Amino acid sequence: MIQKISAEDLKKMQDREGLVLQGCGGDLREWEDGIHQMLAEEKILQNGAHFKEIYAFEHEGCTNLLFMMDGIELDTGRLALWRLRTHAQFGGTWLSDYLPNRLGVEENVQNGKPDCPLIGANGNIFNLMGIAARTLAENDQNDEAKEMCRRVIQCGSYDAALGVIGEYVNIVSIDEWDEPELNGMEY
Structure with a gap:
């Protein structure tokens, strides 16, 4: 089930990681089902896994979806490749990139990755x-x-x-x- 949150709520998620898809118009349930199906077909989601936490938020006039990756069986290498390949279509980025680059949140120094x-x-x-x-x-x-x-x-x-x-x-x-x-x- 998709939960609606504010961009301010999103800023409090610095210690977590997820996949942000930007510009998700229309029925969000269709987006959820379609992304799950695509990621299953690409063998990114493993052993019938589904994202348990999905959030919708508005920023700069766009509806965006955040798929939290905590506790999900997935192939992160394949997910990274899928995200790069579909970036023009979905504007996919990691939450850890979205927070500093789109919301101006100072980078979490615990991450240690430039x-x-x-x-x-x-x-x-x-x-x-x-x-x-x-x-x-x-x-x-x-x-x-x-x-x-x-x-x-x-x-x-x-x-x-x-x-x-x-x-x-x-x-x-x-x-x-x-x-x-x-x-x-x-x-």
């Missing part, structure tokens, strides 16, 4: 790995960068490699990236 502009970048896994490694190095996380690269290279699939990258950085859109030196830079 924002990394991968959505909209060349999707070659080695390119994405390089951008993520550079982001980690720029944030004094050289050991994490090396470990991430080693793990990505050992992955047997693109989905798994993308999931590993997402363990080290918050994947954000190039369009949302606010670093002035990156404006106009090609990836």
